[in-house]
Amino acid sequence: MICSLFLLSRCGPERPRPEHAVLGAKLTLRGFQEVKDFDVFTADLADDSGGFSSGYRTRNVLFVESSGAARWLLSDNDHAVVEYRVSGPVASRVEEPPIVAVVALATPIDKDAKVGDLYLYDPPGRQVKLIAEGVTAVQGAALTSGGIATLYERPTGYVLAHYDAKALTRIREVDVAVPAIKLGGPTKR
DSSP, rough: OHHHHHHHHHHSSSSOOOBBBTTTEEEEEEEEEEESSSSSEEEEEEEESSSTTTTTTTEEEEEETTTTTTESSSSOOOEEEEEEEEEEOOOSSSSSEEEEEEEEHHHEEETTTTOOEEEOTTTSSEEEEEEEEEEOOOOOOOOEETEEEEEEEEEEEEEEEEETTTOOEEEEEEEEOOOOOOOOOOOOO
């Protein structure tokens, strides 16, 4: 009995987490990891959205230098952020290919928001470029012989954009003319 009282007084009922001066009461840092080949670490600022398979959604990304200096990907936490990693060439079957850049779609968390901003940044988050506004979805990003390519969607259609892999500057951007497709029925060749 005394032991039970001790444990209850020691542990007590689950207490709500106090509001963090920077993060707030409903946000937490998750997924702390090293950025390979850099002396930098990242962590996702996340909320418990319940709508995602992981149970949370990323609201921002924190980059932490080994010196302790830190910076955010975005200036606020009012967005849902989805990242698309751009991998380099495969060096071996054992190791994962290096990440050369990241494309991130940041959509306002307002339920009525349908479009967001698209960012391109280097793995340690030292170079961050806003590359497109009014984006509804990202279909993917890939390393090409000429740099980085990404296919994204706006309300008006698809866009294929190419960027320099080092400077993260736009090389070209073209609207994609998607041909009409017959709906339903067997395919004839």
